[in-house]
Structure formats: C-alpha cells, structure tokens
Amino acid sequence: MAKPGLSAAVLLLLLGFLSVSSVHADTLLSAPLNVTIRELEVNSAVVTWEILEGDPVIGFAITQQKKDVRMLRFIQEVNTTTRSCALWDLDEDTEYIVHVQSISMGGSSPPSQPVLFRTPKESEKMASKSPDEVMMEEVGQAAQLRAGELIIIVVVLIMWAGVIALFCRQYDIIKDNEPNNNKDKAKNSSECSTPEHPQGGLLRSNV
Incomplete structure (x- = not known):
C-alpha cells in the first residue's frame, strides 16, 4: 500500500506538469x-x-x-x-x-x-504590358518632359524680367543725373569766362 505522503507528492507533480503543458499549448502559434x-x-x-x-x-x-x-x-x-x-x-x-x-x-x-x-x-x-499601359507610360513621360520644359521657360522669363528691370532702373538713374551734369558744365563755363570775352577766351590784338 502506497504511503499518503508519496501519493500527494506524485499528485502535485502531475498537476504541475499539466499546468505547464496547458500554458505552453496556449502560447504555441x-x-x-x-x-x-x-x-x-x-x-x-x-x-x-x-x-x-x-x-x-x-x-x-x-x-x-x-x-x-x-x-x-x-x-x-x-x-x-x-x-x-x-x-x-x-x-x-x-x-x-x-x-x-x-x-x-x-x-x-x-x-x-x-x-x-x-x-x-x-x-x-x-x-x-498591354498597348494601353505602354501608351499611358509614354503619355506620363511626355507630360513630365513638358512640365520640365515649362519650368525652364518660366525660369528664363523671370531672369529676363529681372535683367530688364535692372536695366530700366540704371537708365532712370542715368537720366536723373543728366540735368545735374548739365548744370555743372554751365557753372564751370561761366566761372572760366572773362568780361572781355563771354566765352572765356582772351582777346588778341592784330598787329
């Protein structure tokens, strides 16, 4: 006849094994x-x-x-x-x-x-690929090329507009300075003239 203590130990060991097996089965994918x-x-x-x-x-x-x-x-x-x-x-x-x-x-x-x-x-x-797919790809590539060309044209136009604006500004500055230059020339001419000769030259006597 088995001892009560030994039977209890075997029962606990069996329950532990079953619980571990059930947990392993639950986590197995x-x-x-x-x-x-x-x-x-x-x-x-x-x-x-x-x-x-x-x-x-x-x-x-x-x-x-x-x-x-x-x-x-x-x-x-x-x-x-x-x-x-x-x-x-x-x-x-x-x-x-x-x-x-x-x-x-x-x-x-x-x-x-x-x-x-x-x-x-x-x-x-x-x-x-079907002809339609090839055609769609070609159309897409052509659209990309056209978009690139359009961007280049816009950039060139902007650059030209900037150059023209700069030229016009420089022209206005030069034009505004012309009256001042004329005044300076007239002033210098009047300072160099004499009473005997309004144009600033010297009178010569004929011998």
Whole structure:
C-alpha cells in the first residue's frame, strides 16, 4: 500500500506538469497559411499570408534568400496587424525562397511552407504590358518632359524680367543725373569766362 505522503507528492507533480503543458499549448502559434507572392515586379514583390483566428500574433518575421545561395535577408516587424510585406532590391530573372513566421509575446511560430518565385526580366515585363499601359507610360513621360520644359521657360522669363528691370532702373538713374551734369558744365563755363570775352577766351590784338 502506497504511503499518503508519496501519493500527494506524485499528485502535485502531475498537476504541475499539466499546468505547464496547458500554458505552453496556449502560447504555441501556428505557422502562417496561404503564403502568396503578389505584385511581382523586376526588382520587387509583395508577400501576403493568413493566420489562424485566435492566435495572439503581434508581428511577423520573414526570411528571404536566393535559391542555391546561403545568404539570407531577415525582415521582422512587431506591434502590427498587417498580413503583407514588401520585398525590395531584388535581382531580375532570379529565383527566391521565402518563409513567414508569426510572432507573439511568447515567441515565434514554426516557419510557413517555403514559397519559391522568380522575378521577371525587364524585357519580359515590358513585353507583357498591354498597348494601353505602354501608351499611358509614354503619355506620363511626355507630360513630365513638358512640365520640365515649362519650368525652364518660366525660369528664363523671370531672369529676363529681372535683367530688364535692372536695366530700366540704371537708365532712370542715368537720366536723373543728366540735368545735374548739365548744370555743372554751365557753372564751370561761366566761372572760366572773362568780361572781355563771354566765352572765356582772351582777346588778341592784330598787329
């Protein structure tokens, strides 16, 4: 027959194990689901995912790497409820592998299933565009060029207006100074003249 003290100790140990297991089960996160690559461009892409309802997720972590290359890029963000992330600075015509993990106060979830995608070539991206998209881009570029030309014309006109205004101001100053110069010349002429000769010259006697 088992001793009462030993039975109580075994019971307490079992209850403690069950409580720890229940807490661990509550904090364990599920891996993100339906990881998808959207808006795939030559040098960028957007990864989206879903989580199970009720998971206490406070952020995410993404690992991105080129296929057959060990170097990783790690992206992590917390205090957010977003379910998407932009991938930037990608190389064209290159295969990448992406994993997504959810983050909670208790830790991180297991990584999602890997997603493999390839960025397109620049030529392929241009070829895949419809004529309307190409036309819209050309119209946008033409509008930008026209706006730049208009800005240059306005700047040149402003500069010319400033030059003309400066010239007119200098001309007015010169014109205002002309009467004073004439008065000074007349004054100097009257001071140099003599009674015998009003023009200031000396009389000569003919011998």
